[in-house]
Amino acid sequence: MARALRHVEGAELVAVGSRSMERAASFAERFGATRAHGSYEALLDDDEVDLVYVATPHSSHRELAVAALEAGRHVLCEKAFAVNAREAREMAAAARASGRFLMEAMWTWFLPPVVELRRRLASGEIGRVRAVEANFSIAVPGPTGRHHELALAGGALLDLGVYPVALSRFLLGPPVEVRALGELGPTAVDVNLGVVASHPDGAVSIFHTGLEARSSHWCEVVGTEGVVRIEPPFWGTSGFTIDRHDGAPERVEVPHHGLAHEAIHAVERIRGGHLESDVIPLDTSVAIMATLDEIRRQIGVTYPADTP
Known part of the structure; x- marks a missing residue:
């Protein structure tokens, strides 16, 4: 995704978050991110971040996606969207409650x-x-x-x-x-x-x-x-x-x-004021x-x- 963003007009990789500051700094240097954060919480507190790409193991997708939405960030979340349909419904509900965009990254x-x-x-x-x-x-x-x-x-x-x-x-x-x-x-x-x-x-x-x-x-x-x-x-x-x-x-x-096309779609939907995709809506991800x-x-x- 870091490479794919080069093909997304108006998008910039401004920050990366990891549980390890060393890994975050290494990734940021490799892919040209402006800042590195040694925790996910620090990333979500970064006001320069508009859209968060969740690419952790799917066991943590619900926790991180909901936290990002509640922090006021839009979210593009890797597949599998969650561990189960219950978690997926909770993620969709959090997106609707926060008024932020959420989409499964089924590229x-x-x-x-x-x-x-x-x-x-x-x-x-x-x-x-x-x-x-x-x-x-x-x-x-x-x-x-x-x-x-x-x-x-x-x-x-x-x-x-x-x-x-x-x-x-x-x-x-x-x-x-x-x-x-x-x-x-x-x-x-x-x-x-x-x-x-x-x-x-x-x-x-x-x-x-x-x-x-x-x-x-x-x-x-x-x-x-x-x-x-x-x-x-x-x-x-x-x-x-x-x-x-x-x-x-x-x-x-x-x-x-590659991954650029899903990112382009997400950015276009966000700029258009939409809260979900019309290609893979949240109800489809839950299904x-x-x-x-x-x-x-x-x-x-x-x-x-x-x-x-």
């Missing part, structure tokens, strides 16, 4: 190639879309590290699986029904997981995520008149290929600036968390934060 929804793909699917270029298939699995040896920490809301789903969950919703609409199977590791977080969901018009989404092996990171969209293959990594892709049944494949490449909650319920993953 894939703002990438020009993904926006173009959605437009083409809506225009019927591959007929009726019947399925979206995706995988996002990496090899992260456990049992130590944040991915395996139950207290940090670890596991594959909230860190990786949120991408195919969100993308299928973006392309197919909200899920109607969800079925999940998975394996838990020695620390009780999900390490191997498969999910099938149904969507409006009878389409389905299918995805795999995990922490034990690296997958191809491809995504495929299947329609009645063709197939679209989104080039890896699908969540940050630069293009896709449309393979129509009645013609030659067409490769579509759309240049982009995505509810889907993740249901998947976790089915496979038996429970976090400490699930108990109020």
Whole structure:
């Protein structure tokens, strides 16, 4: 995000906050931030800060986002938006009560190639879309590290699986029904997981995520008149290929600036006096968390934060 801000007109990286002054100072020097703060509280007290980007582990998203909103700052909060839907609702309520902007930083929804793909699917270029298939699995040896920490809301789903969950919703609409199977590791977080969901018009989404092996990171969209293959990594892709049944494949490449597009959107909405995004509204972020909650319920993953 620090690099991406260079592409956001009128935006400036004025400060960085960390639990360690040494790390904050190092980051500030590396990316050109004006000031470094050795605590999150100090960052939120900095009156030169208008918009806070929360990029900590998702176990602390609710606490930090609410604190920033109550301090009068606008907030762009990384995915997964929270640990569960209850926390997400509390974050949305805090934003509305404070009169400040809050948005989930689901950058894939703002990438020009993904926006173009959605437009083409809506225009019927591959007929009726019947399925979206995706995988996002990496090899992260456990049992130590944040991915395996139950207290940090670890596991594959909230860190990786949120991408195919969100993308299928973006392309197919909200899920109607969800079925999940998975394996838990020695620390009780999900390490191997498969999910099938149904969507409006009878389409389905299918995805795999995990922490034990690296997958191809491809995504495929299947329609009645063709197939679209989104080039890896699908969540940050630069293009896709449309393979129509009645013609030659067409490769579509759309240049982009990564995280800059979600930041541009957030800044434009704030300048326009809006309190949430019209691309990923707060109710949508809450709904995505509810889907993740249901998947976790089915496979038996429970976090400490699930108990109020």
